[in-house]
Amino acid sequence: MTLASLTRDWEPMAYGFLDASAKREIRRKTLKAIAVPGCQIPYASREVPMARGWGTGGLQVSCTLINPRTRIKVIDQGADDSVNAASIRRFLARVSGAPTTTDTLEADLIQSRHRVPEELLREDQILVLQVPNPEPLRPVQPNMSIARQMHADADYGRMWLQLYEQIVRSGRVMQGASYPSLVNGRHVMTPSPIPRWDVPKLNMSRHLTILSAGREKRLHVVPPFTRVEPLVFDDVPYRVEDHAGLTCTRSGAKGFFMNEIPQADGTSAYELSDSDLGAKTIRQSDGEPVEIGATWYRDGEMAQ
């Protein structure tokens, strides 16, 4: 036994950027979060070469999970080609040597800001969502300690009250994105600012969803086959955005979540938010042998 055999060569950076103890902590906290679905688990959020508020939480989870064979997909509002998504994807590839992809069907790990892809995710895939504010009770209880106690007591009356007040004042629930949802019948979480369209995809999904907030230093998880129920009154049904009848002007795909592009004449054109699905649809209609996976929504409706 020599010192040389006990140590490793100096490297400027650990594998996957984060050092081993950081990754160990995140793994442990993630396992804990899987064990208590929807419960916010604090972790020591490390510095990464990105400012807080740009996805540092998601990045730390991705760095922890990554290995040289992980196929990585990164999207921002559904688009692989947005600047931030491209930067994060390049960074992950550089610090891990892992391959990247834009195809949802091929990816093992998908880091996403504010959208869930339209194609069904499988049990061998992990979705990492970037979360700005993980505390659903914040509008109702700004004091963090009290909010934690409320979660512990399952004391969500004030949350429900907020929804009641919204209906009284505006005739409907005003919550657009980040719709508070009950996970596994116990903890209320914010599913990050994904649109209402995407929240039902998390319910009883086959895939694992990790939601991580870097600035707020908390993560929570929706394990596979776990109930996710948006908080709704029994007699005021959950409504998703009205995109069922929309058609993507570039690809012709219908009945998926769209980005609205205002036109010069005052009308709007719509484009598929899930840009890779759009690209695949175009290539398929051009005659290429492209595989488009089964989707959660069919003909604009959530298939049961």
Add this chain to the structure above:
Amino acid sequence: MTPTLDAPRFVTTRPLLRAQGVTKSYGGVQALRDVSATVYPGEVLGIVGESGSGKSTFLRCLNLEETPDSGSYTLDLPDVQGNLFELDRYARRMLCATRIGIVYQNPHLGLLMSHSSSGNVAERLLVAGERRFAVLRDKAGAALDASEFPLDRMDAPPSELSGGMQQRVQLAKAIALEPALLLLDEPTTGLDVSVQALVLDTLKRLQRDRRITMVIVSHDLGVIRTLADRVMVMRRGEVVEAGLADQVFQDPQHAYAQQLVHAKL
């Protein structure tokens, strides 16, 4: 002479509330010393005494907000067993939220000022598990109506209402789940005299119409006189006299009780 009264013979219903030997001290101060009370279903118990008598502390114990150093507290209700002072946090909270109503002297303690009045009432129903919006609206309206609160203002926040109206919202909130027990801590203190009379009137009608069991704490003998069937006089943490309301007011036995009653006559 205060005769030792026999146990009930003709009335065979069980008491709704039994508190025995409730004792509590804060730091060096003995706030409650061996306080006991028995209240039968439909009865109104009035607790009188001056500041520092412990009456409000006792009420907070009955609401499970405070835990005494010793004593027992039982409620004769379905699914409720044992000494309630020994309940765990969650059980205590649920019992308090669903089976006991409370009206505080200070409406800021009992109400969420920035939510609507109907929302304040609806919150109780939500905590109890109601998930139908239409039912929430109906029941909140009904409770506010029973508390004689004008329904055209049911969505106004309490911060925009007068003191008397705020007490009515508290009352509506307290009765929304039709609790077995209603606790009131100085419900009319601080209100204008004419408003006091109106609120008392509402309480009287509620009591007559719903036969709800009440424990009312007040230093105002007029309030107790109007509402109570039985009265307990407290002084420095102890019960010095207890009996039928008319008897305690007309023929108080204990020196302090006499002082209290005669001073106000």
Add this chain to the structure above:
Amino acid sequence: MTPILDVRGLSKGFTMHHLGTAVSAFDEISFTLRAGEFLLLRGRNGAGKSTLLRTLYRSYLAAEGEINFHSTHGTIDLARAADVDIAYLRRTEIGFVTQFLTARPRVSAEALVAEPLRLSGVAAEEALERARQWLSAFGVKRDLWPAYPTTFSGGEQQKVNLARALILPQRLLLLDEPTASLDAGARRALITRLAELKAGGTAMIGVFHHPGDVATLIDREIDLTPDMGPQEEREDVAV
């Protein structure tokens, strides 16, 4: 006739702690009362007539003695009975008629009078009918029936008071100066009703300012004027 009340050695005094004094109201009173009997209490002012009535009703606590009441449920000593038993008996078997009406705000005269019937299980319609009959018998004007007694004159309030107190036959009725502030017609109605109740078996103990009014009803009298010692005027205790 069935015995209703059996009072033995009843004594009452008041201890004014702040004055350091003790006064005796009455001492060693004993009597029995049977169903349908009318007992008049006599004695000059301050002799303790009102005090005795209140002690029987348990508004005052007896110092010594027994008040054995033969209820439909058995015999019970009212001096020692539990508060809840007294409350029960007051609702069902023992009435106390004073010259003051406890008017409740926003309860109409007819609803007030009907209430004892309602509480004993009579249907709302019938109770209201009978209440109106009694209001009429006591001479309360028809247009006052749906009105709130808090706005009535003393005399009118007293009529409502009596109608309510006497509408449901009691086992034992205690009457404390009920004829005060009554006009002749109402007084007659009262006597008639008392006679009716008496014939039905109600035992009565009464204090009347003008005993002549009830001369036809009186079976026995007790004079509470003590035989010796100077009497103290006790205005501060009789409320």
